[in-house]
Amino acid sequence: MAKERISAKDIQRALIWRISNGVYHPGETLPPVRKLAEEFGANRNTVNKACQELRKLGLLEMRTDRRSPVVTRIATTTAPLEYVRQQARDVVWQAMSAGITRQQLLADITALIEEVYGERDLTIRFLECNAYDSTTLSHDLSRLTGVPIGAGLLDELRQNADAFAQTYDLIVTTFHHLAEVSQALASYKERVIGVDTRPSPESLLRIARLTKPRIGLVCTLPNTARSLEYTILSYQPTAQVITALIDAHEEVSHLARSCDHLVVTHNCVPALAKLTNRQPDVVIEFRIDDQSIEYLKQRIRAIRHGMTMAHAQRSVS
Known part of the structure; x- marks a missing residue:
């Protein structure tokens, strides 16, 4: 009989990793046992055994309306931490009996923790043309x-695009700058995501x-002006919308003197105050579209899933 390529304990570790990293969320049903077995290269009995152990730890539960286990919150039980402590205690005794010193064991375990936990942290950078939008x-x-998700500026790409792309798992920007970022990172387009x-x-x-x-x-x-002009006209179809870019100082001053209402994007407010004494009637704040958020979450899950599989394969080898 062929030897299992991956054990129930390996699968158990991989599932704990997925749950703790948000690949599977609390209340979410795990994939079918058949699919998990195919992913891990194990038979169904091995996967079932791993799931049974996680149910004992309170990480999974079976519900009458679901065929596969459902993820529960780790915070609802102390069983996982106690389980880890028992395992760690056994390892410490084994090390002591093998003559390994306290300092050597501590150094090796610390390095191992850094290796494993380091894999779980995604590096994501959000790029915008100004610091306010990027931070917000x-x-x-x-x-x-x-x-x-770290805040960054488009100028970072102009310094060394290759080094920048290799630093991050994902680079996120708004649709307004997506073409520019994609062009600068043409060899890394799979890492670039646009949000609306x-x-x-x-x-x-x-x-x-x-x-x-x-x-x-x-x-x-200019593209922001065109988009906002369309938005304003959709709410005020009989209005006359006159636009000016904040860098065109004379146009901005004239517009502020001649228009009935003044609509300004939030990042232009400080410069507007220096050019004119007029207060804007509307300061536009931007928010990210819900569909963009969901798509970004899917991409994050996909990357974490890939990291999990790579980690599991390394554990087997």
Whole structure:
């Protein structure tokens, strides 16, 4: 009989890794045993044995309306931590009996922890043309995905695109800059993701409440101006929308003097205050579209799944 390429304990470790890293979320049903067996290169009995051990630890449970185990929250039980402590205690006794010193064991275990835990941290960078948007939107992405996402500027690509791409698992930017980033990282397009940003509901409500026909719009980029002009006209179809980019100082000053209402993107507010004494009627804040968030979550899960499989294969070999 052929020897199993992967043991129940290996599968158990891999499933714990997936659960703790969000590949499988609490309340989510695991894939069918058949599919897991194919992924791990094991038979179904081995997968079932691993799942039974995880049910004992409180990480999985069987429900009458589900054919496969359902993930529970790790925080609801102390069993996983106690299990790890028992395993660690056995390892320490084995090391002591083998004559391994405390310092050597501590160093080796620390290195092993760094090796394993280091694999679980995704490196994701969000790029925008200005620091305000980059900081605000990357914070929103981190909160909504549950994964740390660093804020960066498009200028980083111009320094060394290859080194930049190799540093991160994913590079995220808005649709406004997706073509630029994809071109700069042409050899790493699979790592680039675009997200759609739209005016916040509060911003749209303020636009809808404008009552006069001549509306001035100030923003930073031509494509942003075109997009926002369309949005304003969808709420104010009889209005006349006049746009100016914040760098065109004379146009901005003239627009502020001549328009009934002034609509400004949030990142232009400080510069507008230096150019004119007029306060904007609407300051547009941007939020990331829900579908973009879901797609980003899917990509994160896919990458983590690949990392899990690679880790499991290394454990077997």
